[in-house]
Amino acid sequence: MSKAVEKAYQLIRERILSGDYAPGSHLKEEAISEEAAVSRTPVREALRRLSNEQLVKFIPNQGAYVNSWDEDDVDVIYDLRIMLEGYSAARAAQRISNEEIVELEECITEIEKLCEQHSKENHRRTIEHNHRFHSIIIEAASSERVHKMLGWLVEIPMLLKTIEQYSDADVERSNNHHREIVAAFKARDSDWARSVMQTHLRAAYQIYTHAAPNRKAHQTMPSYSAP
Amino acid sequence: MSKAVEKAYQLIRERILSGDYAPGSHLKEEAISEEAAVSRTPVREALRRLSNEQLVKFIPNQGAYVNSWDEDDVDVIYDLRIMLEGYSAARAAQRISNEEIVELEECITEIEKLCEQHSKENHRRTIEHNHRFHSIIIEAASSERVHKMLGWLVEIPMLLKTIEQYSDADVERSNNHHREIVAAFKARDSDWARSVMQTHLRAAYQIYTHAAPNRKAHQTMPSYSAP
DNA sequence: CGTCATTTTAATGTATACATTCGATGTTAT
DNA sequence: ATAACATCGAATGTATACATTAAAATGACG
Numbered sequence: 001m002s003k004a005v006e007k008a009y010q011l012i013r014e015r016i017l018s019g020d021y022a023p024g025s026h027l028k029e030e031a032i033s034e035e036a037a038v039s040r041t042p043v044r045e046a047l048r049r050l051s052n053e054q055l056v057k058f059i060p061n062q063g064a065y066v067n068s069w070d071e072d073d074v075d076v077i078y079d080l081r082i083m084l085e086g087y088s089a090a091r092a093a094q095r096i097s098n099e100e101i102v103e104l105e106e107c108i109t110e111i112e113k114l115c116e117q118h119s120k121e122n123h124r125r126t127i128e129h130n131h132r133f134h135s136i137i138i139e140a141a142s143s144e145r146v147h148k149m150l151g152w153l154v155e156i157p158m159l160l161k162t163i164e165q166y167s168d169a170d171v172e173r174s175n176n177h178h179r180e181i182v183a184a185f186k187a188r189d190s191d192w193a194r195s196v197m198q199t200h201l202r203a204a205y206q207i208y209t210h211a212a213p214n215r216k217a218h219q220t221m222p223s224y225s226a227p
Numbered sequence: 228m229s230k231a232v233e234k235a236y237q238l239i240r241e242r243i244l245s246g247d248y249a250p251g252s253h254l255k256e257e258a259i260s261e262e263a264a265v266s267r268t269p270v271r272e273a274l275r276r277l278s279n280e281q282l283v284k285f286i287p288n289q290g291a292y293v294n295s296w297d298e299d300d301v302d303v304i305y306d307l308r309i310m311l312e313g314y315s316a317a318r319a320a321q322r323i324s325n326e327e328i329v330e331l332e333e334c335i336t337e338i339e340k341l342c343e344q345h346s347k348e349n350h351r352r353t354i355e356h357n358h359r360f361h362s363i364i365i366e367a368a369s370s371e372r373v374h375k376m377l378g379w380l381v382e383i384p385m386l387l388k389t390i391e392q393y394s395d396a397d398v399e400r401s402n403n404h405h406r407e408i409v410a411a412f413k414a415r416d417s418d419w420a421r422s423v424m425q426t427h428l429r430a431a432y433q434i435y436t437h438a439a440p441n442r443k444a445h446q447t448m449p450s451y452s453a454p
Numbered sequence: 455c456g457t458c459a460t461t462t463t464a465a466t467g468t469a470t471a472c473a474t475t476c477g478a479t480g481t482t483a484t
Numbered sequence: 485a486t487a488a489c490a491t492c493g494a495a496t497g498t499a500t501a502c503a504t505t506a507a508a509a510t511g512a513c514g
Contacts, residue, residue, distance in 0.1 A: 041500090076373060087306065289495080
Protein backbone atom coordinates (compact mmCIF):
# COMPACT_ATOMS: atom_id res chain seq x y z
CA MET A 1 0.00 0.00 0.00
CA SER A 2 0.93 3.56 -0.17
CA LYS A 3 3.35 5.04 2.29
CA ALA A 4 1.22 7.23 4.53
CA VAL A 5 -1.66 4.78 4.75
CA GLU A 6 0.71 1.98 5.68
CA LYS A 7 2.31 4.16 8.33
CA ALA A 8 -1.02 5.01 9.92
CA TYR A 9 -2.27 1.44 9.57
CA GLN A 10 0.75 -0.07 11.30
CA LEU A 11 0.67 2.49 14.08
CA ILE A 12 -2.99 2.04 14.89
CA ARG A 13 -2.81 -1.72 14.61
CA GLU A 14 0.23 -1.88 16.87
CA ARG A 15 -1.43 0.23 19.51
CA ILE A 16 -4.62 -1.76 19.45
CA LEU A 17 -2.87 -5.11 19.69
CA SER A 18 -0.54 -3.90 22.42
CA GLY A 19 -3.51 -2.65 24.37
CA ASP A 20 -2.27 0.91 24.18
CA TYR A 21 -5.60 1.83 22.64
CA ALA A 22 -8.03 0.23 25.07
CA PRO A 23 -11.07 -1.68 23.81
CA GLY A 24 -14.02 0.65 23.38
CA SER A 25 -11.92 3.79 23.21
CA HIS A 26 -12.67 6.38 20.58
CA LEU A 27 -10.07 6.64 17.82
CA LYS A 28 -10.13 10.29 16.79
CA GLU A 29 -8.80 10.86 13.31
CA GLU A 30 -7.10 14.15 14.00
CA ALA A 31 -5.26 12.93 17.08
CA ILE A 32 -3.99 9.88 15.23
CA SER A 33 -2.97 11.92 12.21
CA GLU A 34 -0.76 14.04 14.47
CA GLU A 35 0.81 11.02 16.12
CA ALA A 36 1.50 9.36 12.79
CA ALA A 37 2.61 12.62 11.21
CA VAL A 38 0.30 12.22 8.24
CA SER A 39 -2.95 13.91 7.28
CA ARG A 40 -6.43 12.73 8.14
CA THR A 41 -7.03 11.20 4.70
CA PRO A 42 -4.68 8.21 5.03
CA VAL A 43 -5.74 7.79 8.65
CA ARG A 44 -9.35 7.42 7.55
CA GLU A 45 -8.34 4.85 4.98
CA ALA A 46 -6.35 2.88 7.55
CA LEU A 47 -9.32 2.92 9.92
CA ARG A 48 -11.59 1.59 7.19
CA ARG A 49 -9.20 -1.27 6.56
CA LEU A 50 -9.06 -2.06 10.25
CA SER A 51 -12.83 -2.04 10.46
CA ASN A 52 -12.98 -4.69 7.76
CA GLU A 53 -10.61 -6.77 9.81
CA GLN A 54 -13.00 -6.24 12.70
CA LEU A 55 -10.29 -4.63 14.80
CA VAL A 56 -12.27 -1.41 15.00
CA LYS A 57 -15.97 -0.74 14.84
CA PHE A 58 -17.47 2.16 12.92
CA ILE A 59 -20.46 4.14 14.04
CA PRO A 60 -21.85 6.51 11.41
CA ASN A 61 -21.12 10.18 12.03
CA GLN A 62 -19.32 9.23 15.18
CA GLY A 63 -16.18 7.49 14.04
CA ALA A 64 -14.10 4.50 14.96
CA TYR A 65 -13.93 2.63 18.25
CA VAL A 66 -11.53 -0.12 19.25
CA ASN A 67 -13.48 -3.31 18.92
CA SER A 68 -13.55 -5.84 21.68
CA TRP A 69 -14.38 -9.52 21.57
CA ASP A 70 -16.14 -11.71 24.03
CA GLU A 71 -15.67 -15.39 24.71
CA ASP A 72 -18.15 -16.34 22.01
CA ASP A 73 -16.29 -14.30 19.42
CA VAL A 74 -13.04 -16.08 20.24
CA ASP A 75 -14.84 -19.38 19.74
CA VAL A 76 -16.07 -18.19 16.37
CA ILE A 77 -12.60 -17.07 15.36
CA TYR A 78 -11.18 -20.49 16.15
CA ASP A 79 -14.05 -22.27 14.42
CA LEU A 80 -13.51 -20.18 11.31
CA ARG A 81 -9.77 -20.73 11.35
CA ILE A 82 -10.30 -24.45 11.66
CA MET A 83 -12.71 -24.48 8.73
CA LEU A 84 -10.75 -22.16 6.49
CA GLU A 85 -7.23 -23.40 7.22
CA GLY A 86 -8.49 -26.95 6.92
CA TYR A 87 -9.90 -26.02 3.54
CA SER A 88 -6.63 -24.34 2.60
CA ALA A 89 -4.68 -27.45 3.50
CA ALA A 90 -7.01 -29.56 1.37
CA ARG A 91 -6.53 -27.27 -1.62
CA ALA A 92 -2.81 -26.98 -1.00
CA ALA A 93 -2.43 -30.75 -1.11
CA GLN A 94 -3.34 -30.65 -4.79
CA ARG A 95 -1.44 -27.50 -5.67
CA ILE A 96 1.68 -27.18 -3.54
CA SER A 97 5.02 -27.27 -5.33
CA ASN A 98 8.03 -29.32 -4.36
CA GLU A 99 9.92 -26.15 -3.55
CA GLU A 100 7.22 -25.11 -1.11
CA ILE A 101 7.30 -28.53 0.51
CA VAL A 102 11.02 -28.11 1.02
CA GLU A 103 10.37 -24.74 2.64
CA LEU A 104 7.82 -26.32 4.98
CA GLU A 105 10.36 -28.94 6.00
CA GLU A 106 12.92 -26.23 6.69
CA CYS A 107 10.42 -24.51 8.95
CA ILE A 108 9.83 -27.73 10.83
CA THR A 109 13.51 -28.50 11.40
CA GLU A 110 14.10 -24.90 12.49
CA ILE A 111 11.23 -25.08 14.97
CA GLU A 112 12.44 -28.39 16.36
CA LYS A 113 15.93 -27.01 16.77
CA LEU A 114 14.66 -23.90 18.52
CA CYS A 115 12.49 -25.93 20.86
CA GLU A 116 15.44 -27.83 22.27
CA GLN A 117 16.16 -25.07 24.71
CA HIS A 118 13.79 -22.43 26.01
CA SER A 119 14.56 -18.75 25.78
CA LYS A 120 12.77 -15.53 25.02
CA GLU A 121 14.53 -15.18 21.67
CA ASN A 122 14.00 -18.78 20.64
CA HIS A 123 10.36 -18.37 21.50
CA ARG A 124 10.01 -15.36 19.25
CA ARG A 125 11.68 -17.12 16.35
CA THR A 126 9.56 -20.21 16.89
CA ILE A 127 6.43 -18.10 16.52
CA GLU A 128 7.87 -16.61 13.34
CA HIS A 129 8.64 -19.96 11.76
CA ASN A 130 5.29 -21.32 12.82
CA HIS A 131 3.60 -18.38 11.20
CA ARG A 132 5.64 -18.93 8.07
CA PHE A 133 4.64 -22.56 7.99
CA HIS A 134 0.96 -21.70 7.96
CA SER A 135 1.47 -18.87 5.48
CA ILE A 136 3.13 -21.14 2.95
CA ILE A 137 0.16 -23.48 3.05
CA ILE A 138 -2.34 -20.66 2.66
CA GLU A 139 -0.30 -19.35 -0.26
CA ALA A 140 -0.23 -22.78 -1.83
CA ALA A 141 -4.01 -23.00 -1.56
CA SER A 142 -3.92 -20.32 -4.21
CA SER A 143 -7.11 -18.40 -3.56
CA GLU A 144 -7.08 -14.67 -2.96
CA ARG A 145 -10.45 -14.91 -1.22
CA VAL A 146 -9.42 -17.51 1.31
CA HIS A 147 -6.09 -15.79 1.86
CA LYS A 148 -7.80 -12.48 2.59
CA MET A 149 -10.43 -13.99 4.87
CA LEU A 150 -7.84 -15.80 6.94
CA GLY A 151 -6.00 -12.52 7.09
CA TRP A 152 -8.59 -11.10 9.40
CA LEU A 153 -8.66 -14.05 11.75
CA VAL A 154 -5.07 -14.40 12.83
CA GLU A 155 -2.71 -12.24 14.83
CA ILE A 156 -5.11 -11.36 17.54
CA PRO A 157 -3.03 -10.87 20.66
CA MET A 158 -4.89 -13.25 22.91
CA LEU A 159 -4.49 -15.99 20.36
CA LEU A 160 -0.84 -15.30 19.65
CA LYS A 161 0.00 -15.71 23.29
CA THR A 162 -1.36 -19.23 23.21
CA ILE A 163 1.97 -20.63 22.10
CA GLU A 164 3.59 -19.40 25.28
CA GLN A 165 1.35 -21.77 27.17
CA TYR A 166 2.54 -24.86 25.30
CA SER A 167 3.99 -27.57 27.49
CA ASP A 168 6.81 -29.75 26.17
CA ALA A 169 4.29 -32.43 25.32
CA ASP A 170 2.15 -29.88 23.49
CA VAL A 171 5.12 -28.73 21.46
CA GLU A 172 6.05 -32.27 20.51
CA ARG A 173 2.46 -32.98 19.45
CA SER A 174 2.40 -29.79 17.41
CA ASN A 175 5.63 -30.74 15.65
CA ASN A 176 4.21 -34.15 14.88
CA HIS A 177 1.19 -32.47 13.33
CA HIS A 178 3.46 -30.35 11.17
CA ARG A 179 5.32 -33.40 9.94
CA GLU A 180 2.10 -35.25 9.24
CA ILE A 181 0.71 -32.34 7.24
CA VAL A 182 3.76 -32.45 5.01
CA ALA A 183 3.34 -36.19 4.67
CA ALA A 184 -0.24 -35.63 3.54
CA PHE A 185 0.98 -33.08 1.00
CA LYS A 186 3.55 -35.50 -0.39
CA ALA A 187 0.79 -38.07 -0.74
CA ARG A 188 -1.40 -35.42 -2.39
CA ASP A 189 -4.15 -36.49 -0.02
CA SER A 190 -6.52 -33.55 0.48
CA ASP A 191 -8.71 -35.23 3.07
CA TRP A 192 -5.72 -36.27 5.13
CA ALA A 193 -4.21 -32.80 4.96
CA ARG A 194 -7.45 -31.14 6.00
CA SER A 195 -7.96 -33.58 8.82
CA VAL A 196 -4.51 -33.14 10.32
CA MET A 197 -4.69 -29.36 9.99
CA GLN A 198 -8.03 -29.28 11.78
CA THR A 199 -6.66 -31.55 14.46
CA HIS A 200 -3.67 -29.24 14.83
CA LEU A 201 -5.81 -26.16 15.31
CA ARG A 202 -8.39 -27.83 17.52
CA ALA A 203 -5.54 -28.84 19.82
CA ALA A 204 -4.34 -25.23 19.87
CA TYR A 205 -7.84 -24.12 20.80
CA GLN A 206 -7.91 -26.53 23.72
CA ILE A 207 -4.58 -25.27 25.01
CA TYR A 208 -5.87 -21.74 24.75
CA THR A 209 -9.10 -22.39 26.61
CA HIS A 210 -7.33 -24.23 29.40
CA ALA A 211 -4.57 -21.67 29.68
CA ALA A 212 -6.86 -18.65 29.73
CA PRO A 213 -6.97 -17.67 33.40
CA ASN A 214 -10.50 -16.28 33.34
CA ARG A 215 -12.33 -17.25 30.21
CA LYS A 216 -15.59 -15.79 31.43
CA ALA A 217 -14.09 -12.34 31.97
CA HIS A 218 -14.83 -11.00 28.54
CA GLN A 219 -14.51 -7.40 27.49
CA THR A 220 -17.76 -5.83 26.42
CA MET A 221 -18.57 -2.94 24.18
CA PRO A 222 -19.38 0.18 26.14
CA SER A 223 -22.86 1.57 26.27
CA TYR A 224 -22.71 3.72 23.16
CA SER A 225 -24.19 0.84 21.24
CA ALA A 226 -27.14 0.69 23.63
CA PRO A 227 -29.95 3.24 23.97
CA MET B 228 -23.01 4.69 5.77
CA SER B 229 -22.77 8.24 4.88
CA LYS B 230 -24.73 9.63 1.99
CA ALA B 231 -22.14 10.29 -0.71
CA VAL B 232 -20.18 7.11 -0.08
CA GLU B 233 -23.36 5.06 -0.26
CA LYS B 234 -24.31 6.76 -3.50
CA ALA B 235 -20.97 6.02 -5.12
CA TYR B 236 -20.89 2.51 -3.70
CA GLN B 237 -24.32 1.58 -5.04
CA LEU B 238 -23.59 3.07 -8.44
CA ILE B 239 -20.27 1.28 -8.92
CA ARG B 240 -21.63 -1.98 -7.58
CA GLU B 241 -24.67 -1.83 -9.83
CA ARG B 242 -22.57 -1.20 -12.90
CA ILE B 243 -20.15 -3.99 -12.10
CA LEU B 244 -22.88 -6.54 -11.44
CA SER B 245 -24.84 -5.50 -14.52
CA GLY B 246 -21.73 -5.86 -16.60
CA ASP B 247 -21.78 -2.20 -17.51
CA TYR B 248 -18.27 -1.95 -16.14
CA ALA B 249 -16.59 -4.86 -17.89
CA PRO B 250 -14.21 -7.17 -16.00
CA GLY B 251 -10.68 -5.87 -16.12
CA SER B 252 -11.69 -2.33 -16.97
CA HIS B 253 -10.03 0.54 -15.16
CA LEU B 254 -12.27 2.38 -12.73
CA LYS B 255 -11.02 5.95 -12.78
CA GLU B 256 -11.93 7.89 -9.68
CA GLU B 257 -12.53 11.20 -11.36
CA ALA B 258 -14.80 9.79 -14.06
CA ILE B 259 -16.88 7.97 -11.46
CA SER B 260 -17.06 11.00 -9.22
CA GLU B 261 -18.60 12.96 -12.09
CA GLU B 262 -21.11 10.23 -12.89
CA ALA B 263 -22.12 9.92 -9.24
CA ALA B 264 -22.09 13.68 -8.72
CA VAL B 265 -19.87 13.45 -5.66
CA SER B 266 -16.23 14.23 -5.08
CA ARG B 267 -13.35 11.82 -5.39
CA THR B 268 -13.08 11.25 -1.65
CA PRO B 269 -16.27 9.18 -1.19
CA VAL B 270 -15.56 7.43 -4.49
CA ARG B 271 -12.20 6.28 -3.17
CA GLU B 272 -13.84 5.02 -0.01
CA ALA B 273 -16.47 3.12 -1.99
CA LEU B 274 -13.76 1.53 -4.14
CA ARG B 275 -11.88 0.41 -1.04
CA ARG B 276 -15.03 -1.25 0.28
CA LEU B 277 -15.58 -2.99 -3.02
CA SER B 278 -12.01 -4.22 -3.05
CA ASN B 279 -12.56 -5.86 0.31
CA GLU B 280 -15.57 -7.60 -1.15
CA GLN B 281 -13.27 -8.71 -3.96
CA LEU B 282 -15.44 -7.02 -6.57
CA VAL B 283 -12.57 -4.77 -7.60
CA LYS B 284 -8.84 -5.29 -7.48
CA PHE B 285 -6.43 -2.57 -6.43
CA ILE B 286 -3.04 -2.04 -7.96
CA PRO B 287 -0.85 0.41 -6.06
CA ASN B 288 -0.40 3.78 -7.71
CA GLN B 289 -2.55 2.58 -10.55
CA GLY B 290 -6.01 2.32 -9.09
CA ALA B 291 -8.98 0.02 -9.20
CA TYR B 292 -9.89 -2.57 -11.80
CA VAL B 293 -13.08 -4.59 -12.06
CA ASN B 294 -12.20 -8.00 -10.74
CA SER B 295 -13.08 -11.11 -12.62
CA TRP B 296 -13.36 -14.67 -11.44
CA ASP B 297 -12.48 -17.89 -13.08
CA GLU B 298 -14.06 -21.30 -12.69
CA ASP B 299 -11.87 -22.14 -9.73
CA ASP B 300 -12.89 -18.97 -7.92
CA VAL B 301 -16.55 -19.85 -8.35
CA ASP B 302 -15.82 -23.24 -6.84
CA VAL B 303 -14.13 -21.55 -3.90
CA ILE B 304 -17.05 -19.20 -3.43
CA TYR B 305 -19.47 -22.10 -3.25
CA ASP B 306 -17.19 -24.08 -0.94
CA LEU B 307 -16.92 -21.13 1.40
CA ARG B 308 -20.66 -20.50 1.34
CA ILE B 309 -21.31 -24.14 2.15
CA MET B 310 -18.89 -24.05 5.07
CA LEU B 311 -19.94 -20.70 6.45
CA GLU B 312 -23.70 -20.98 5.95
CA GLY B 313 -23.56 -24.49 7.32
CA TYR B 314 -21.79 -23.10 10.35
CA SER B 315 -24.36 -20.32 10.61
CA ALA B 316 -27.19 -22.81 10.55
CA ALA B 317 -25.52 -24.81 13.30
CA ARG B 318 -25.14 -21.74 15.49
CA ALA B 319 -28.61 -20.52 14.65
CA ALA B 320 -30.11 -23.80 15.82
CA GLN B 321 -29.06 -22.92 19.35
CA ARG B 322 -29.86 -19.24 19.21
CA ILE B 323 -32.84 -18.63 16.93
CA SER B 324 -35.97 -17.16 18.51
CA ASN B 325 -39.51 -18.40 18.02
CA GLU B 326 -40.37 -15.17 16.25
CA GLU B 327 -37.59 -15.75 13.74
CA ILE B 328 -38.78 -19.30 13.16
CA VAL B 329 -42.23 -17.93 12.37
CA GLU B 330 -40.64 -15.55 9.89
CA LEU B 331 -38.81 -18.41 8.22
CA GLU B 332 -42.06 -20.32 7.87
CA GLU B 333 -43.70 -17.28 6.34
CA CYS B 334 -40.90 -17.12 3.77
CA ILE B 335 -41.41 -20.77 2.93
CA THR B 336 -45.17 -20.51 2.42
CA GLU B 337 -44.67 -17.38 0.33
CA ILE B 338 -42.12 -19.11 -1.86
CA GLU B 339 -44.33 -22.16 -2.30
CA LYS B 340 -47.24 -19.95 -3.25
CA LEU B 341 -45.15 -18.02 -5.76
CA CYS B 342 -43.82 -21.19 -7.33
CA GLU B 343 -47.27 -22.41 -8.26
CA GLN B 344 -47.22 -20.38 -11.42
CA HIS B 345 -44.22 -19.08 -13.30
CA SER B 346 -43.80 -15.42 -14.16
CA LYS B 347 -41.09 -12.83 -14.26
CA GLU B 348 -42.51 -11.02 -11.26
CA ASN B 349 -43.06 -14.17 -9.21
CA HIS B 350 -39.51 -15.14 -9.97
CA ARG B 351 -38.16 -11.88 -8.66
CA ARG B 352 -40.17 -12.13 -5.47
CA THR B 353 -39.12 -15.74 -4.99
CA ILE B 354 -35.49 -14.68 -5.09
CA GLU B 355 -36.25 -11.97 -2.56
CA HIS B 356 -37.93 -14.33 -0.12
CA ASN B 357 -35.21 -16.90 -0.59
CA HIS B 358 -32.63 -14.27 0.19
CA ARG B 359 -34.60 -13.24 3.25
CA PHE B 360 -34.77 -16.84 4.42
CA HIS B 361 -31.00 -17.17 4.37
CA SER B 362 -30.51 -13.72 5.90
CA ILE B 363 -32.67 -14.54 8.90
CA ILE B 364 -30.57 -17.60 9.61
CA ILE B 365 -27.32 -15.70 9.30
CA GLU B 366 -28.73 -13.04 11.62
CA ALA B 367 -29.77 -15.69 14.11
CA ALA B 368 -26.25 -17.10 14.09
CA SER B 369 -25.40 -13.88 15.84
CA SER B 370 -21.81 -13.29 14.81
CA GLU B 371 -20.73 -10.07 13.17
CA ARG B 372 -17.68 -11.81 11.73
CA VAL B 373 -19.55 -14.59 10.01
CA HIS B 374 -22.21 -12.17 8.83
CA LYS B 375 -19.62 -9.90 7.26
CA MET B 376 -17.68 -12.71 5.63
CA LEU B 377 -20.79 -14.17 4.05
CA GLY B 378 -21.56 -10.67 2.87
CA TRP B 379 -18.74 -10.85 0.39
CA LEU B 380 -19.72 -14.21 -1.01
CA VAL B 381 -23.28 -13.73 -2.13
CA GLU B 382 -24.93 -11.61 -4.78
CA ILE B 383 -22.51 -12.34 -7.52
CA PRO B 384 -24.50 -12.15 -10.72
CA MET B 385 -23.56 -15.54 -12.10
CA LEU B 386 -24.65 -17.17 -8.89
CA LEU B 387 -27.86 -15.23 -8.58
CA LYS B 388 -28.95 -16.42 -11.97
CA THR B 389 -28.73 -20.00 -10.80
CA ILE B 390 -32.28 -19.94 -9.49
CA GLU B 391 -33.57 -19.24 -12.97
CA GLN B 392 -32.25 -22.62 -13.99
CA TYR B 393 -34.24 -24.53 -11.37
CA SER B 394 -36.55 -27.19 -12.76
CA ASP B 395 -39.83 -27.91 -11.01
CA ALA B 396 -38.22 -30.87 -9.31
CA ASP B 397 -35.31 -28.69 -8.19
CA VAL B 398 -37.71 -26.17 -6.73
CA GLU B 399 -39.62 -28.82 -4.83
CA ARG B 400 -36.39 -30.26 -3.45
CA SER B 401 -35.26 -26.79 -2.39
CA ASN B 402 -38.54 -26.16 -0.61
CA ASN B 403 -38.20 -29.47 1.18
CA HIS B 404 -34.73 -28.42 2.33
CA HIS B 405 -36.15 -25.19 3.67
CA ARG B 406 -38.80 -27.03 5.64
CA GLU B 407 -36.26 -29.48 6.99
CA ILE B 408 -33.98 -26.70 8.13
CA VAL B 409 -36.82 -25.23 10.15
CA ALA B 410 -37.53 -28.66 11.59
CA ALA B 411 -33.90 -28.91 12.68
CA PHE B 412 -34.17 -25.51 14.31
CA LYS B 413 -37.30 -26.50 16.21
CA ALA B 414 -35.45 -29.58 17.42
CA ARG B 415 -32.48 -27.34 18.33
CA ASP B 416 -30.29 -29.84 16.50
CA SER B 417 -27.15 -28.05 15.28
CA ASP B 418 -25.70 -30.97 13.39
CA TRP B 419 -28.95 -31.61 11.58
CA ALA B 420 -29.34 -27.95 10.68
CA ARG B 421 -25.78 -27.72 9.34
CA SER B 422 -26.17 -30.92 7.39
CA VAL B 423 -29.38 -29.88 5.67
CA MET B 424 -28.04 -26.43 4.90
CA GLN B 425 -24.93 -27.87 3.32
CA THR B 426 -27.06 -30.30 1.35
CA HIS B 427 -29.19 -27.39 0.20
CA LEU B 428 -26.24 -25.38 -1.06
CA ARG B 429 -24.42 -28.33 -2.57
CA ALA B 430 -27.53 -29.03 -4.61
CA ALA B 431 -27.58 -25.42 -5.75
CA TYR B 432 -23.96 -25.74 -6.80
CA GLN B 433 -24.76 -28.78 -8.90
CA ILE B 434 -27.61 -27.00 -10.62
CA TYR B 435 -25.30 -24.10 -11.37
CA THR B 436 -22.52 -26.23 -12.80
CA HIS B 437 -24.88 -28.17 -15.02
CA ALA B 438 -26.78 -25.10 -16.13
CA ALA B 439 -23.72 -23.04 -16.96
CA PRO B 440 -23.51 -23.28 -20.72
CA ASN B 441 -19.74 -23.02 -20.92
CA ARG B 442 -18.13 -23.55 -17.58
CA LYS B 443 -14.69 -23.51 -19.03
CA ALA B 444 -15.18 -20.09 -20.61
CA HIS B 445 -13.91 -18.14 -17.68
CA GLN B 446 -13.09 -14.48 -17.71
CA THR B 447 -9.48 -13.76 -17.05
CA MET B 448 -7.67 -10.75 -15.76
CA PRO B 449 -6.09 -8.75 -18.58
CA SER B 450 -2.38 -8.70 -19.05
CA TYR B 451 -1.54 -5.90 -16.67
CA SER B 452 -1.06 -8.52 -13.99
CA ALA B 453 1.29 -10.54 -16.20
CA PRO B 454 4.79 -9.53 -17.33
C1' DC C 455 -34.40 21.55 41.61
C1' DG C 456 -35.24 19.05 37.56
C1' DT C 457 -36.49 18.97 32.74
C1' DC C 458 -36.56 20.53 28.25
C1' DA C 459 -35.07 23.59 24.54
C1' DT C 460 -31.14 26.07 22.62
C1' DT C 461 -26.53 26.95 21.70
C1' DT C 462 -22.05 25.56 21.32
C1' DT C 463 -18.40 22.60 20.07
C1' DA C 464 -15.89 18.94 18.53
C1' DA C 465 -15.89 15.38 15.82
C1' DT C 466 -16.89 13.16 11.23
C1' DG C 467 -18.19 13.68 6.18
C1' DT C 468 -17.12 16.00 1.81
C1' DA C 469 -14.87 18.82 -1.57
C1' DT C 470 -10.87 20.57 -3.67
C1' DA C 471 -6.13 21.73 -4.35
C1' DC C 472 -1.47 20.01 -4.46
C1' DA C 473 2.32 16.23 -4.74
C1' DT C 474 3.91 12.03 -6.49
C1' DT C 475 4.27 8.21 -9.24
C1' DC C 476 4.15 5.28 -13.11
C1' DG C 477 3.43 4.54 -17.88
C1' DA C 478 3.32 6.23 -22.60
C1' DT C 479 5.47 8.64 -26.10
C1' DG C 480 8.99 10.38 -28.69
C1' DT C 481 13.86 11.33 -29.37
C1' DT C 482 18.59 10.13 -29.83
C1' DA C 483 22.67 7.37 -30.07
C1' DT C 484 24.60 3.10 -31.34
C1' DA D 485 16.24 -0.44 -36.78
C1' DT D 486 16.43 -1.03 -32.13
C1' DA D 487 17.40 -0.02 -27.53
C1' DA D 488 18.20 3.21 -23.99
C1' DC D 489 16.82 7.46 -22.15
C1' DA D 490 14.42 11.74 -21.27
C1' DT D 491 10.18 14.11 -21.19
C1' DC D 492 5.39 14.62 -20.59
C1' DG D 493 0.83 13.50 -19.02
C1' DA D 494 -2.78 11.38 -16.62
C1' DA D 495 -3.90 9.01 -12.92
C1' DT D 496 -3.47 8.02 -7.95
C1' DG D 497 -1.83 9.54 -3.23
C1' DT D 498 -1.90 13.23 0.22
C1' DA D 499 -2.99 17.48 2.51
C1' DT D 500 -6.15 20.92 3.82
C1' DA D 501 -10.25 23.70 3.90
C1' DC D 502 -15.19 23.61 4.31
C1' DA D 503 -20.00 21.44 5.54
C1' DT D 504 -22.66 18.68 8.38
C1' DT D 505 -23.94 16.23 12.20
C1' DA D 506 -24.47 14.69 16.86
C1' DA D 507 -23.24 15.00 21.51
C1' DA D 508 -22.34 18.03 25.38
C1' DA D 509 -22.91 22.31 27.75
C1' DT D 510 -25.73 25.98 28.94
C1' DG D 511 -29.63 28.40 30.21
C1' DA D 512 -34.65 29.27 30.54
C1' DC D 513 -38.81 27.68 32.40
C1' DG D 514 -42.03 24.84 34.98
